Structures are given as C-alpha cells and as structure tokens.
Amino acid sequence: MKPRDLSDLAFRNLREAILRNTLTTLGVAVGVASLVAMLSLGVGLQELASKRLSQSGLFDTIFVTPKNNFRGMGRPQREVQSDKPPRTLDEDARQAIEKLPNVIEVYPQVRFFTEVRFNNKPFATVVAGMPESSRNSGSFDGMQGNFFSSPTANEAILQIEFAKDLSDKPASLIGQDLVLRYAERQALPANDDSSSPSGEPSGGFSVVPKELRLKIVGIVETEPAAGYGGYGNARLLMPLSTASTLRAAQVNDLRDIVRDNSANKTTYPSLSVRAKSPSHVETLEASIKSMGFAAFSLLDASKSLRTFFSVFDLLLGIFGSLALAVATLGIVNTLVMAILERRREIGVLKALGAADSDVQQLFFVEAGVMGLFGGFLGVLFGWLLGRAITFGTNVYLKRQNLNPIELSSVPWWLVIAAIAFAILVSLAAGLYPASRAAKLNPVDALRYE
Amino acid sequence: MPNAETAIQLDHVSRQYTMGGATIQAVNDVSLAVARNEFLALLGSSGSGKSTLLNLIAGLDRPTSGSITAQGLNLAELTSIELARYRCNTIGMIFQSFNLLPRMTLEENIELPLRLAEVDREERPGRVREALERVRLTHRLGHRPTELSGGEQQRVAIARALVNRPKILLADEPTGNLDSATGEAILSLLHEVQRQMGMTIVMVTHERPLAERYADRLTIMGDGKLLSASESAREAAR
Ligand SMILES: Nc1ncnc2c1ncn2[C@@H]1O[C@H](COP(=O)(O)OP(=O)(O)OP(=O)(O)O)[C@@H](O)[C@H]1O
Ligand SMILES: [Mg+2]
Numbered sequence: 001m002k003p004r005d006l007s008d009l010a011f012r013n014l015r016e017a018i019l020r021n022t023l024t025t026l027g028v029a030v031g032v033a034s035l036v037a038m039l040s041l042g043v044g045l046q047e048l049a050s051k052r053l054s055q056s057g058l059f060d061t062i063f064v065t066p067k068n069n070f071r072g073m074g075r076p077q078r079e080v081q082s083d084k085p086p087r088t089l090d091e092d093a094r095q096a097i098e099k100l101p102n103v104i105e106v107y108p109q110v111r112f113f114t115e116v117r118f119n120n121k122p123f124a125t126v127v128a129g130m131p132e133s134s135r136n137s138g139s140f141d142g143m144q145g146n147f148f149s150s151p152t153a154n155e156a157i158l159q160i161e162f163a164k165d166l167s168d169k170p171a172s173l174i175g176q177d178l179v180l181r182y183a184e185r186q187a188l189p190a191n192d193d194s195s196s197p198s199g200e201p202s203g204g205f206s207v208v209p210k211e212l213r214l215k216i217v218g219i220v221e222t223e224p225a226a227g228y229g230g231y232g233n234a235r236l237l238m239p240l241s242t243a244s245t246l247r248a249a250q251v252n253d254l255r256d257i258v259r260d261n262s263a264n265k266t267t268y269p270s271l272s273v274r275a276k277s278p279s280h281v282e283t284l285e286a287s288i289k290s291m292g293f294a295a296f297s298l299l300d301a302s303k304s305l306r307t308f309f310s311v312f313d314l315l316l317g318i319f320g321s322l323a324l325a326v327a328t329l330g331i332v333n334t335l336v337m338a339i340l341e342r343r344r345e346i347g348v349l350k351a352l353g354a355a356d357s358d359v360q361q362l363f364f365v366e367a368g369v370m371g372l373f374g375g376f377l378g379v380l381f382g383w384l385l386g387r388a389i390t391f392g393t394n395v396y397l398k399r400q401n402l403n404p405i406e407l408s409s410v411p412w413w414l415v416i417a418a419i420a421f422a423i424l425v426s427l428a429a430g431l432y433p434a435s436r437a438a439k440l441n442p443v444d445a446l447r448y449e
Numbered sequence: 450m451p452n453a454e455t456a457i458q459l460d461h462v463s464r465q466y467t468m469g470g471a472t473i474q475a476v477n478d479v480s481l482a483v484a485r486n487e488f489l490a491l492l493g494s495s496g497s498g499k500s501t502l503l504n505l506i507a508g509l510d511r512p513t514s515g516s517i518t519a520q521g522l523n524l525a526e527l528t529s530i531e532l533a534r535y536r537c538n539t540i541g542m543i544f545q546s547f548n549l550l551p552r553m554t555l556e557e558n559i560e561l562p563l564r565l566a567e568v569d570r571e572e573r574p575g576r577v578r579e580a581l582e583r584v585r586l587t588h589r590l591g592h593r594p595t596e597l598s599g600g601e602q603q604r605v606a607i608a609r610a611l612v613n614r615p616k617i618l619l620a621d622e623p624t625g626n627l628d629s630a631t632g633e634a635i636l637s638l639l640h641e642v643q644r645q646m647g648m649t650i651v652m653v654t655h656e657r658p659l660a661e662r663y664a665d666r667l668t669i670m671g672d673g674k675l676l677s678a679s680e681s682a683r684e685a686a687r
Binding site: 001002004005008009012016344345347348349350351352353354355356357358442443446447 | 500501504507509510529530533534535536537538540542544548550552553561562564565566567570609613
C-alpha cells in the first residue's frame with residue numbers, strides 16, 4: 001500500500017475507537033510531559049547556576065601573581081617548583097598577558113577596607129574597583145540604576161545589603177552622594193637624588209587621610225565583585241581607574257616594601273585575567289604559567305559542577321521516563337485489544353489482497369500516530385508544567401523579596417528530542433501488536449461469524 | 450494438464466489439519482480443472498471441505514500436498530507477498546456474511562482493493578462508480594453497510610470483488626444469508642457480470658436448484674473428496 005493510503009486507513013481506524021485511542025495518546029502525552037518537565041527543570045537549573053557563576057566572574061577569571069610570592073599569603077601556591085625563571089608582574093607583563101588569545105582584559109585588583117560617610121554617619125566597608133569589562137559580563141543585569149557613566153567617573157554602585165544599611169529605602173539612594181574616606185599612600189621623601197623618577201617608590205610610604213565624593217548611580221542585588229579580585233565581600237563598587245588613582249593603601253602594599261623593586265615601571269602584586277569564556281581558562285592558565293607567573297583559577301570547581309548536573313539530569317530523565325514506560329504499555333494494550341476487535345477486518349483485508357507487511361505497517365502507523373500526537377501534546381503539557389512550577393516558585397520568591405528566576409527551560413533540542421523519543425517508543429510498543437496482526441491467519445479470522 | 454483454456458488446475462490437492470493428535474483431512478486428494486469463463490458450482494454437505502478448497506484456490510491457505518495453478522501461476526512457487534498480489538489482482542472473493550467493513554462507507558469499502566493494488570488516486574472514483582453501476586447501487590455511495598439490506602450488501606461485496614477486474618471470482622455461499630428471491634437476483638447478477646467481464650467463477654452453495662439454473666457445471670464434495678468429477682449442469686437438471 002502507498003504511504004498516503006496507509007496513513008488514511010490508520011487515521012480512520014484511530015478515529016473509530018476515538019475514546020480509547022485518545023486516552024492512550026493522553027497516556028503517552030503524560031509520559032512525555034513528565035519527561036519534558038523533569039528535563040526542563042534540570043536544564044533550567046543548570047542554566048541558572050552556570051549563568052550565576054559566569055556572572056560572578058569566578059570561572060572565567062585567572063588570578064596571576066609573581067612566582068616568588070609570599071608563601072601562604074592569601075594566594076594558594078599550586079606550583080611551588082618550576083624551571084621557569086620568575087618574572088616581575090609589571091606593566092610589560094600585563095600587556096603581554098593581554099595579548100594572549102581569548103583574553104578580554106587584564107587588570108590589577110584594587111580593593112581596600114575603608115570608611116564611608118553618608119548623612120554624616122560613618123560606615124565601614126570594603127571598596128572594590130570594577131574593570132570596564134564587567135559592564136557587559138552580565139554581572140550587573142537586573143541592577144537598579146545604571147552602570148558607571150565612564151571608566152573614570154567618580155561614581156559608586158552599592159551592594160543591596162550595604163544600601164539597606166545606609167537607608168531604609170535603598171532605591172532612593174540613587175543620585176545621592178557619599179563620601180569615601182581613605183588612606184592615601186605617599187612616598188616617603190627619599191634621598192635627594194631620587195632613584196625612582198616615576199612609578200612606585202621602593203623605599204616605603206606614609207599614609208595620609210583623604211576624602212572623595214562619589215555619586216551613587218546604581219544598586220546591585222548579587223555580589224558581582226566576587227570574581228573581580230578574589231576574596232571578601234566588596235559592598236561598594238567604583239570604576240577601577242578611579243579606584244587606582246586613589247592610591248589607597250592596600251594590604252598588598254607591604255610587599256612593595258619588602259621587595260627590591262628597582263624597575264621603573266608600575267608593578268602589581270597580582271592581576272586578574274578575564275578569559276572570553278570558561279572554556280579558555282585552562283589553556284590560558286597554562287600559557288601564563290609558561291610565561292613565568294603563578295596562575296590560579298577555579299576551573300576545577302566548575303568542572304565538577306558540570307559533572308554534578310549531568311548526573312542530576314540523568315536522574316531526572318530516568319524518573320521522567322518511568323511515566324513514559326507506563327504509557328508504552330498502554331499503547332501495547334490498546335493495539336492488542338484492537339487486533340482482537342478487528343480480527344475479521346484483518347482477515348477481510350488479507351482476502352482482498354493485503355500482504356502481511358501491509359497489515360503490519362497499518363498497525364505500526366497507528367502506533368506512530370499516537371506517539372506523534374502524544375509527543376506534541378506531551379511537550380506542550382510539559383512546558384506548561386514547567387511554567388507552572390516557575391510561576392509558583394516566583395510567587396514564593398516574590399514574597400521573600402527575591403528576584404524572579406527562570407526555573408525551567410525547554411530548549412529546541414528538548415522539544416524535538418521528546419517528540420522523536422515519543423514516536424520511537426510508540427513504534428517500539430507497536431512492534432509486537434503489529435507483527436501479531438500480520439501473522440493472523442486470514443482463514444481462521446474469516447471462518448466464524 | 451493445464452492449457453490455455455484452463456483457468457484453475459488442481460492436481461492431487463490435500464489439506465489436512467492436525468488438532469491435538471487427530472488429523473483432519475479437510476481436502477483429500479482433489480484434482481480438478483476449471484475452464485476459462487466457466488461458472489462452477491461446488492456443492493456438498495457441511496464440513497465436506499468446500500470452503501477449505503476455495504481458500505486454497507484464493508491463496509489464503511496453502512495445500513499440505515498437491516499443486517494449484519491459476520491463470521498460469523503455480524501458487525506453490527509464489528512468496529507470501531506475491532500471493533497477496535495474486536489475491537489482489539487475479540482473485541475476487543465474496544462471502545456468505547458479506548464481510549463489508551462496517552465502519553467504512555460503501556465507496557470506501559469498494560475503494561479498499563484499489564488502495565491495496567496501489568491504483569492511482571485519480572483513477573479510483575471512476576473505478577468505484579463503474580463497479581457500483583454493475584451492481585446498480587450508484588445512489589448509495591456514502592452509506593454505511595449496516596444501512597443496507599442483505600441483498601444490497603451482497604451487491605456491494607460483489608462490486609468490491611469486481612473493482613480490480615479479477616479473472617477469477619470465488620464465492621462462498623453468497624446466497625446463504627439471503628431469502629430465495631434475493632438469492633436468485635444475486636446469482637442472476639453474477640451470471641450477467643460474468644458474461645460482461647469474462648471471468649471464471651467458482652461458487653460454493655447449498656442451493657442445488659439455483660446452482661443448476663445459473664452454473665455451467667456442478668461438482669459435489671463429500672468428506673474432502675470430489676464425489677462427481679464433472680457433472681454438467683444441464684445433465685444434472687434432467
Ligand atoms: N483451521 C482448522 N483447524 C482444524 N480443522 C479445520 C480447520 N478449518 C477447517 N477444518 C475442518 O475441515 C473440515 C472442512 O471444513 P470446511 O470449512 O472447508 O467445510 P465446508 O464444506 O465449507 O462446510 P460448510 O458448508 O459448513 O461451510 C471440517 O471438518 C472442519 O472442521
Ligand atoms: Mg464453508
């Protein structure tokens with residue numbers, strides 16, 4: 001029989017036992033829906049987690065320090081021994097690293113503990129300089145207000161908790177000014193024949209109190225600064241360039257005293273390297289190490305996270321498939337019933353010239369059609385289910401004064417895979433009934449009235 | 450010996466069934482030749498093997514031994530797919546209980562063999578109409594079988610059997626469920642169709658008078674065997 005006739009007959013057979021076949025199809029749909037809902041939750045959670053993580057900058061950032069760093073001083077030293085000669089982490093090095101492929105930006109860390117005055121009240125906090133590249137990194141998505149108007153603006157973005165400390169109505173802070181009180185390093189008056197015409201003095205420094213007026217331009221909920229400079233919660237963010245010019249005293253400054261720093265160029269205690277994506281981190285880290293620096297990233301953590309999510313998805317998939325397995329039995333049952341019912345019809349078909357393969361294909365197509373419709377409906381149901389769960393979660397989050405999240409995600413591959421899987425499973429379910437129908441002896445089928 | 454004039458040739462055909470140790474000889478060493486365009490009536494008591502013989506000729510069943518040749522085809526040599534094609538193109542079958550598919554309209558029932566024979570879609574409505582014209586039922590195209598009388602249903606079944614223009618028509622008690630007047634009308638129709646289209650008919654029947662009137666020849670079966678090899682209908686009538 002031609003495919004068109006085959007599908008015509010299959011559709012009319014399905015229509016004749018409309019209630020039973022609809023119920024069977026709904027069974028498939030429910031199975032597919034549970035699979036889709038489970039997987040969409042898995043995918044959604046994974047996307048959510050990896051988005052948060054990439055926003056934090058933790059997984060696409062490499063921390064670079066000079067090799068002969070102080071042991072046990074902040075940075076874990078993963079490679080103690082190396083044949084490469086240690087290099088100074090100066091401006092030349094910074095530019096060299098920046099020229100490596102897949103590097104977005106290389107910047108020093110500026111992070112200091114200081115006092116902020118607002119409404120004449122003092123608040124202690126950690127200030128961090130944010131590089132310009134953080135603007136588009138997604139870290140500031142969903143913030144209130146705006147990002148810094150320019151890389152050198154005297155502006156501040158507050159972390160929400162800090163903003164709450166400053167005012168009961170955090171949103172009202174935007175546009176207001178606050179005063180940063182910080183300690184500026186000043187080179188000690190060296191010998192008259194100054195050996196350091198420019199850059200950092202090597203002889204030591206004194207600390208002078210200074211003030212800077214900053215305009216609050218935005219408030220962020222998350223802590224985007226985590227990856228931009230390592231540890232400690234920075235609650236006041238300002239443009240990196242502005243922060244650098246302050247020459248505020250940092251913990252690291254001690255090193256400059258101890259180190260014999262005879263070069264003319266600016267040296268950095270550490271640099272952060274932003275890679276284009278976490279996938280580039282590994283090779284970049286290796287190249288930086290081969291340049292003679294110590295490098296450190298959180299890549300391993302992200303790897304195990306990915307492993308976790310594949311196992312998580314697999315488990316969700318298995319649970320989702322259980323319902324589909326039950327639905328498969330439904331298809332087998334429905335078609336076997338149909339054979340009993342349509343015994344005589346099968347006999348007549350064969351008497352009229354239907355080959356065994358025609359009968360087999362007919363049942364096969366019927367199973368496939370139920371799978372197709374079940375698949376479509378199931379994806380729809382599953383999507384709705386995912387939406388419902390997301391909606392419910394967001395209602396809850398809203399009550400907790402938290403930002404809404406996209407909990408479930410139904411990507412295209414999941415839609416196509418689910419429908420294909422439903423058809424495949426249905427065809428497998430049709431295998432036995434179809435071959436049984438094909439083997440039916442027409443003489444027996446026709447004998448009794 | 451089969452020759453050009455022979456439509457169906459059976460040589461020592463047997464069909465036995467084994468049921469729990471017992472062997473039933475449904476058809477036992479039957480040799481029979483049916484000429485082209487002959488109308489053969491097959492009579493015999495119940496259980497004598499008439500239907501079994503008909504199914505063997507139809508290729509719905511295979512003999513345990515012996516050979517069957519129909520329209521020059523040795524059925525034993527055909528694969529099951531070729532046998533299906535043979536049923537589709539060479540054989541038309543009608544039954545006592547009509548065997549129309551109740552869920553399909555008359556038109557769809559008659560179209561079924563055309564679908565199986567993979568006849569072009571455009572050609573089908575004309576073929577269906579032609580078949581219905583032969584049985585004079587053109588006005589009931591869209592009806593369902595259950596809406597028709599028994600005689601009408603059998604006419605639809607005949608139309609369905611004819612739609613692929615078969616060379617051989619096999620009828621298993623076509624008048625068994627009909628009153629005698631309607632039965633006679635059906636046989637007269639078969640007779641008329643046979644003359645118009647030119648085909649061989651083998652008909653199983655219990656109604657000897659009807660068979661004598663319309664068939665060219667009567668053959669009587671008993672206990673799986675042919676009792677009278679060739680009894681001309683006219684001789685029998687005397
Ligand atoms: N599938 C089968 N299994 C076992 N025995 C069978 C089978 N089919 C037919 N028989 C036996 O073969 C014999 C012939 O049956 P068949 O149906 O050919 O008789 P018949 O002449 O058509 O009878 P009737 O006039 O009642 O239709 C019967 O005894 C029947 O019981
Ligand atoms: Mg019979």
